[in-house]
Each structure stands twice: as structure tokens, then as C-alpha cells.
Amino acid sequence: MNKWTLETTKEFPWPKFPTIVEESKEANSVGEFIEHSYFDMRTDVLTRKITLEKLLTGDAYSSHDDALVTSINLLSNFVEHDMVLRIFKEMQIEFSTLAAILELPSARKTKPNWYKSFASNGSRILQVPETIVDDIRMSINDDIYNLQTNDSEWGGIGYDNEVRYTREDSPILYEELEKLFDNMNVIHAVENYMDNEMILEGVTLHVCKEDDKHWNMTQADKPPTPFENLHFDPKNGMMKCIFYLDKVGIDDGPFSYVMGSNRWDMNPFHKVVAKAISVSNYMENGWRRSQFASLPKSMQYCANIGAFMTGDEDILENKYYTGPELGRGNLIVFDPGGLHRGGIVTDEGMRTNLQIMFRLAHKGKALGFI
Numbered sequence: 508m509n510k511w512t513l514e515t516t517k518e519f520p521w522p523k524f525p526t527i528v529e530e531s532k533e534a535n536s537v538g539e540f541i542e543h544s545y546f547d548m549r550t551d552v553l554t555r556k557i558t559l560e561k562l563l564t565g566d567a568y569s570s571h572d573d574a575l576v577t578s579i580n581l582l583s584n585f586v587e588h589d590m591v592l593r594i595f596k597e598m599q600i601e602f603s604t605l606a607a608i609l610e611l612p613s614a615r616k617t618k619p620n621w622y623k624s625f626a627s628n629g630s631r632i633l634q635v636p637e638t639i640v641d642d643i644r645m646s647i648n649d650d651i652y653n654l655q656t657n658d659s660e661w662g663g664i665g666y667d668n669e670v671r672y673t674r675e676d677s678p679i680l681y682e683e684l685e686k687l688f689d690n691m692n693v694i695h696a697v698e699n700y701m702d703n704e705m706i707l708e709g710v711t712l713h714v715c716k717e718d719d720k721h722w723n724m725t726q727a728d729k730p731p732t733p734f735e736n737l738h739f740d741p742k743n744g745m746m747k748c749i750f751y752l753d754k755v756g757i758d759d760g761p762f763s764y765v766m767g768s769n770r771w772d773m774n775p776f777h778k779v780v781a782k783a784i785s786v787s788n789y790m791e792n793g794w795r796r797s798q799f800a801s802l803p804k805s806m807q808y809c810a811n812i813g814a815f816m817t818g819d820e821d822i823l824e825n826k827y828y829t830g831p832e833l834g835r836g837n838l839i840v841f842d843p844g845g846l847h848r849g850g851i852v853t854d855e856g857m858r859t860n861l862q863i864m865f866r867l868a869h870k871g872k873a874l875g876f877i
């Protein structure tokens with residue numbers, strides 16, 4: 508059982524997105540053209556008629572009668588260029604990811620005893636021993652102190668209070684985490700799940716505070732909904748961990764995951780468009796919403812569904828708390844393709860965690876295109 512062979516359990520519950528009074532028939536027929544071209548090409552990738560090399564060199568797009576490129580170009584007649592470019596980019600990334608998974612050797616086979624429930628739910632909490640948490644905290648103590656005590660002005664991208672660590676600038680931190688994930692079988696779980704070699708690539712220290720802005724980017728001009736920021740990630744070929752470095756209670760905005768949502772059924776075309784829209788149009792004002800609603804009807808989707816939900820939806824979030832009194836762990840491993848969100852901090856709470864990414868890899872190197 509891996510991500511690509513999991514059975515779907517229910518239809519993905521798309522909320523109602525912004526619309527305009529009069530739909531454009533021309534735009535809708537361009538949407539159909541794009542959808543057909545997308546599925547034609549996707550089929551060729553899945554049947555290995557199109558190779559990873561052809562995708563990466565761009566040959567795949569010119570040798571395919573340019574149907575996808577032509578149809579995507581037509582979209583510029585109806586909406587902003589940024590969205591058009593992002594949609595095409597997102598399709599290219601998806602095709603390359605699928606081709607890589609098909610062509611590269613499979614993952615290691617050892618599975619932890621918690622693998623089955625992890626694969627089925629899309630998420631699993633584990634307990635890292637306190638001594639190891641202390642060691643890791645120690646190595647980044649100054650950054651934690653600075654983020655927790657300084658008032659920062661949000662720059663409009665990323666988190667309000669964050670420090671990013673790369674393998675090059677923080678080799679010891681990466682080494683410590685790699686050892687931990689090997690001992691706890693986390694790397695084995697994510698490799699089996701993705702059916703590919705994976706590598707730890709991307710560690711961000713994040714301190715979440717009550718006055719944070721980042722979680723309210725989508726429809727920022729509207730009041731937060733009860734599910735604000737519930738989303739699936741726009742990135743492909745990735746698995747993630749949230750590693751709490753402090754106790755996290757209800758006021759500290761616990762991370763939450765909708766169990767089993769990694770298996771919910773979604774039209775791949777809607778999915779790829781939703782990912783692209785979520786990072787190219789935040790629908791933060793009427794003009795941006797009208798741009799969204801000017802897309803062909805078949806392309807009006809956004810991965811950040813929380814901003815459009817009403818609170819009446821039949822969605823159950825599993826909120827992850829820590830601490831012995833709460834009986835939970837401090838390390839959450841999850842498939843970011845399922846619905847999740849960092850909770851919202853209230854009543855002077857604060858959450859300090861590492862966000863850790865595992866990316867598709869080959870021979871110890873992350874694949875560059877993802």
C-alpha cells in the first residue's frame with residue numbers, strides 16, 4: 508500500500524467558490540480544451556509514452572502538437588497572466604513527479620508497525636524523547652529566543668516568525684534530525700508511502716503567535732471562517748513533519764489533520780488547478796475574486812478551501828496536543844496532500860515548532876524540479 512495505490516473513500520467536499528453573474532461560454536469551451544489536453548498528456552505520462560527526460564527538456568510539450576501549450580495560452584484572453592503561468596507550471600511539475608515515481612527505483616521495504624494506520628489516515632503522531640528535544644532545541648536556542656521575544660512585521664510571504672535552515676548552513680541540525688528519523692522509522696514510512704527514495708530537505712523553525720497574519724492570506728478582506736486556512740498543499744512529491752519543541756495546548760493553535768482526507772477522491776484536473784490558484788490568486792479583494800470567477804467553470808477551484816467554508820461542513824479535524832497530561836506525542840508525520848492547518852493561537856498562547864520536509868530523491872539528492 509502506497510500513496511498511488513490507496514483506495515479512495517469519499518468525494519472531496521469542495522465548498523462554494525466566488526462566481527460572477529454571467530458565465531462566459533467562450534471561456535468554458537477553452538476550459539474543456541485545456542482539460543482534454545491535460546488528460547491526454549497525463550495518460551501518456553502514466554503509460555510511459557512520455558519520459559521524465561522529455562518532460563524536463565521541454566520536448567514533451569513541443570512534440571505533443573502543442574495542444575496543452577496552445578490551450579493554456581488561450582486562457583490569457585480571459586484571466587491574469589500570473590494565474591495562467593502558474594497553472595501550466597503546476598501541470599509540468601505534476602507530470603514530472605509522476606514520471607519520476609514511475610521511472611526511479613522503488614523505496615526501502617521496512618515498515619514501522621504504525622505504517623498501516625499512517626497510510627490510511629494520512630497522519631500519525633509519535634513521541635520524541637524529551638532529551639532529544641532538548642538537544643535539538645539547544646542547537647537553535649538563539650533563534651527560538653529571538654522569534655519568541657521579538658515583534659516582527661510580516662513580509663507578506665512565508666510565516667510571520669520563521670527561520671529557515673538549509674543542509675548547507677546547518678549540517679549538524681540535519682544530521683541530528685536524520686538520525687532521529689532513521690531511529691523512529693519515519694524515513695522508512697515516508698519512503699514506502701511515496702514509493703520512492705526521500706530526503707530530508709527543508710527545515711523551518713516557526714513560532715506562531717496570536718497576532719500572526721499569514722494564516723489569513725486567502726480572502727484576507729473577509730472575517731475568518733471556522734475552518735480558516737484548512738488546505739491541501741500546493742507542492743508535489745513531498746511529505747512533512749511538524750515537530751513541537753514546546754508543549755502545545757488548545758490556545759497554542761495545535762496542528763490539525765482531517766483523518767483519511769489523503770484518500771478522498773478528486774478529479775486530478777481540479778486538483779492541479781486548485782493548487783495553482785491557491786498560490787497565484789489569494790482572492791483578497793473583489794477584483795481578484797472576479798479574476799477567479801472569470802476562469803472557465805471547470806477551473807474554478809482553490810486548494811485553500813477553509814477560507815470558503817461556512818462551518819456547517821461535515822468535517823472532523825483531529826487536533827494534535829502534546830504533554831503527558833494530554834496523552835499525545837510531539838512529532839506529527841503527515842501527507843500534505845490531505846486537509847490540514849496550523850491552528851490559530853488565542854489567549855496569549857504561542858506555538859514553537861519545526862516544520863520539516865521530505866522531498867523525492869534519487870541517489871541521495873533531492874529532485875530539482877519539485
Ligand SMILES: [Fe+2]
Pocket residue numbers: 738739740843847
Ligand atoms: Fe500545508
